Amino acid sequence: xxxxxxxxxxxxxxxxxxxxxxxxxxxxxxxxxxxxxxxxxxxxxxxxxxxxxxxxxxxxxxxxxxxxxxxxxxxxxxxxxxxxxxxxxxxxxxxxxxxxxxxxxxxxxxxxxxxxxxxxxxxxxxxxxxxxxxxxxxxxxxxxxxxxxxxxxxxxxxxxxxxxxxxxxxxxxxxxxxxxxxxxxxxxxxxxxxxxxxxxxxxxxxxxxxxxxxxxxxxxxxxxxxxxxxxxxxxxxxxxxxxxxxxxxxxxxxxxxxxxxxxxxxxxxxxxxxxxxxxxxxxxxxxxxxxxxxxxxxxxxxxxxxxxxxxxxxxxxxxxxxxxxxxxxxxxxxxxxxxxxxxxxxxxxxxxxxxxxxxxxxx
Amino acid sequence: xxxxxxxxxxxxxxxxxxxxxxxxxxxxxxxxxxxxxxxxxxxxxxxxxxxxxxxxxxxxxxxxxxxxxxxxxxxxxxxxxxxxxxxxxxxxxxxxxxxxxxxxxxxxxxxxxxxxxxxxxxxxxxxxxxxxxxxxxxxxxxxxxxxxxxxxxxxxxxxxxxxxxxxxxxxxxxxxxxxxxxxxxxxxxxxxxxxxxxxxxxxxxxxxxxxxxxxxxxxxxxxxxxxxxxxxxxxxxxxxxxxxxxxxxxxxxxxxxxxxxxxxxxxxxxxxxxxxxxxxxxxxxxxxxxxxxxxxxxxxxxxxxxxxxxxxxxxxxxxxxxxxxxxxxxxxxxxxxxxxxxxxxxxxxxxxxxxxxxxxxxx
Numbered sequence: 154x155x156x157x158x159x160x161x162x163x164x165x166x167x168x169x170x171x172x173x174x175x176x177x178x179x180x181x182x183x184x185x186x187x188x189x190x191x192x193x194x195x196x197x198x199x200x201x202x203x204x205x206x207x208x209x210x211x212x213x214x215x216x217x218x219x220x221x222x223x224x225x226x227x228x229x230x231x232x233x234x235x236x237x238x239x240x241x242x243x244x245x246x247x248x249x250x251x252x253x254x255x256x257x258x259x260x261x262x263x264x265x266x267x268x269x270x271x272x273x274x275x276x277x278x279x280x281x282x283x284x285x286x287x288x289x290x291x292x293x294x295x296x297x298x299x300x301x302x303x304x305x306x307x308x309x310x311x312x313x314x315x316x317x318x319x320x321x322x323x324x325x326x327x328x329x330x331x332x333x334x335x336x337x338x339x340x341x342x343x344x345x346x347x348x349x350x351x352x353x354x355x356x357x358x359x360x361x362x363x364x365x366x367x368x369x370x371x372x373x374x375x376x377x378x379x380x381x382x383x384x385x386x387x388x389x390x391x392x393x394x395x396x397x398x399x400x401x402x403x404x405x406x407x408x409x410x411x412x413x414x415x416x417x418x419x420x421x422x423x424x425x426x427x428x429x430x431x432x433x434x435x436x437x438x439x440x441x442x443x444x445x446x447x448x449x450x451x452x453x454x455x456x457x458x459x460x461x462x463x464x465x466x467x468x469x470x471x472x473x474x475x476x477x478x479x480x481x482x483x484x485x486x487x488x489x490x491x492x493x494x495x496x497x498x499x500x501x502x503x504x505x506x507x508x509x510x511x512x513x514x515x516x
Numbered sequence: 517x518x519x520x521x522x523x524x525x526x527x528x529x530x531x532x533x534x535x536x537x538x539x540x541x542x543x544x545x546x547x548x549x550x551x552x553x554x555x556x557x558x559x560x561x562x563x564x565x566x567x568x569x570x571x572x573x574x575x576x577x578x579x580x581x582x583x584x585x586x587x588x589x590x591x592x593x594x595x596x597x598x599x600x601x602x603x604x605x606x607x608x609x610x611x612x613x614x615x616x617x618x619x620x621x622x623x624x625x626x627x628x629x630x631x632x633x634x635x636x637x638x639x640x641x642x643x644x645x646x647x648x649x650x651x652x653x654x655x656x657x658x659x660x661x662x663x664x665x666x667x668x669x670x671x672x673x674x675x676x677x678x679x680x681x682x683x684x685x686x687x688x689x690x691x692x693x694x695x696x697x698x699x700x701x702x703x704x705x706x707x708x709x710x711x712x713x714x715x716x717x718x719x720x721x722x723x724x725x726x727x728x729x730x731x732x733x734x735x736x737x738x739x740x741x742x743x744x745x746x747x748x749x750x751x752x753x754x755x756x757x758x759x760x761x762x763x764x765x766x767x768x769x770x771x772x773x774x775x776x777x778x779x780x781x782x783x784x785x786x787x788x789x790x791x792x793x794x795x796x797x798x799x800x801x802x803x804x805x806x807x808x809x810x811x812x813x814x815x816x817x818x819x820x821x822x823x824x825x826x827x828x829x830x831x832x833x834x835x836x837x838x839x840x841x842x843x844x845x846x847x848x849x850x851x852x853x854x855x856x857x858x859x860x861x862x863x864x865x866x867x868x869x870x871x872x873x874x875x876x877x878x879x
Contacts, residue, residue: 168552191539229755397760
């Protein structure tokens with residue numbers, strides 16, 4: 154059998170080994186059930202239990218207040234880019250404010266423009282999205298239907314270190330690439346959403362946490378599959394949900410609580426991992442140059458460039474030769490991107506750190 | 517370890533054992549790749565290969581002409597109920613004709629009504645959806661944007677035995693619950709769609725086969741995730757597709773070709789399996805009463821009632837005691853439903869047949 158490599162992909166991304174092992178052990182036959190999680194009815198008591206338990210685990214882990222619904226959807230964050238304005242902008246006669254701090258925020262705003270009036274409350278495009286706004290830099294409309302932010306931009310590697318502050322309008326946050334990497338105060342958000350394939354599970358399921366007053370905005374005549382109220386009314390079971398993906402999310406949440414000790418400890422762990430790499434960058438005498446401004450560096454995606462393309466090619470080849478893979482950065486930023494989500498083991502980050510140190514010495 | 521039971525669920529439904537075994541064997545680490553299919557990047561050479569190969573397998577197995585695109589989407593058939601009228605009805609100034617032969621057709625029509633002018637070309641609601649229309653019974657509008665049919669109604673167990681004929685407008689077919697159970701002449705369809713969780717794989721991926729002239733109807737300003745043209749342009753990779761679900765579909769397609777010998781042989785196999793159960797119903801002297809009229813009985817979902825509720829409860833309990841599970845019919849039809857999709861082994865159907873015979877004797 155091939156041995157496992159270290160997977161620094163920005164997503165879909167590395168999952169915890171205990172989760173994969175459990176999924177493997179049960180793949181032919183769930184204990185006491187007699188069928189695989191890949192083939193079981195969503196109306197079975199087993200899955201109804203898994204779905205309810207997944208919501209409860211999430212509510213407990215994050216501390217989700219009772220006036221918020223938790224929805225499980227398909228279509229990724231990209232579908233939310235449209236569903237959000239379709240559900241909570243349409244019919245308000247208000248604009249939506251977008252704080253654009255990277256590629257995903259840009260795309261979210263682009264989809265929203267098809268659905269209503271959209272403003273740019275801030276954009277760091279001029280500096281290729283290397284920074285976040287100070288509060289005074291935000292051009293907010295106090296009458297906005299909502300303010301949209303992206304808590305972590307995977308391509309640029311910029312991240313809010315705490316819950317974003319964005320004025321009086323309801324805060325809507327794309328937390329796809331950093332949800333569950335730290336504690337979050339949900340009461341500060343009107344809506345928070347995340348696709349699973351970074352910190353939560355495999356691609357194919359998306360979680361939306363929405364406050365009841367925003368949920369009430371959905372037009373009842375929307376297509377069922379685009380209607381937050383319909384998902385809430387049917388507890389995410391108006392059609393067949395992605396059963397297997399939700400089962401894996403359930404296992405990941407249990408791993409977070411039982412093996413990792415919850416979100417406070419997860420944050421400590423993530424800070425330690427990210428520091429290993431940023432310290433190498435900062436002590437390399439300019440050999441490695443980080444993309445994000447130091448104050449807003451992401452704990453999830455460490456983006457950096459080498460002196461030139463030839464060095465970058467050698468870096469990638471050498472890394473792959475020792476099992477450090479998917480390190481190539483997005484073309485819009487160039488260079489490298491080491492994605493070190495919750496499930497990336499410290500050993501993987503240490504191996505990359507050692508490789509980076511050695512590579513910088515040899516040139 | 518619990519032993520596997522026979523899973524007669526209408527969907528998600530039983531998958532082939534060789535597929536499950538392969539998925540289990542590779543779950544921690546894809547050979548030569550070093551990560552799990554649950555955590556690999558959709559931009560990896562491995563997945564780009566799987567996606568292209570899945571489309572090629574499907575094109576070869578079904579015989580899909582070059583003027584059709586194959587799209588992989590999320591959201592199940594239910595999202596297609598809306599996406600179809602949004603993409604190919606809007607802007608045509610024409611009505612859409614719906615041939616309503618069961619619960620799913622009813623729901624498809626209901627969603628379409630939100631998007632445009634919708635006609636009922638036929639409905640068998642008056643007889644609780646136990647039949648299909650003769651050609652003369654169809655009230656078709658020759659100017660319709662399309663005619664929608666449901667090739668198999670899982671709840672009622674009525675099925676078209678061959679490609680439906682429905683006049684001159686483009687034929688749109690929900691084939692969610694019987695796609696790949698027999699050969700299909702794709703050239704007779706404008707659009708054919710199927711969610712995976714019956715004959716194709718796990719819940720979480722939906723396949724749309726669309727002819728180029730219908731694809732051309734999509735308004736370019738639709739939300740990207742609802743726009744067939746956007747999926748076609750990006751080869752289903754405009755966002756992260758459900759990687760693991762598509763990988764399982766790939767394995768199922770290879771099983772269909774290599775282990776089952778293709779669609780002609782699959783159909784023979786399915787006919788033999790269904791006959792085992794319908795013969796018991798027909799020779800039970802009225803103890804079992806089929807729901808569907810004999811000429812339109814489904815090869816996928818065998819629906820039947822017992823003399824009374826008490827007998828039905830005893831039947832279900834006795835079946836579960838010997839590992840025949842998920843046989844309870846939908847409440848709108850009552851009685852039993854034995855779903856015997858492609859992957860249900862003959863041994864499972866034989867065991868159910870024997871149980872039905874014995875139960876009818878004992879009363």
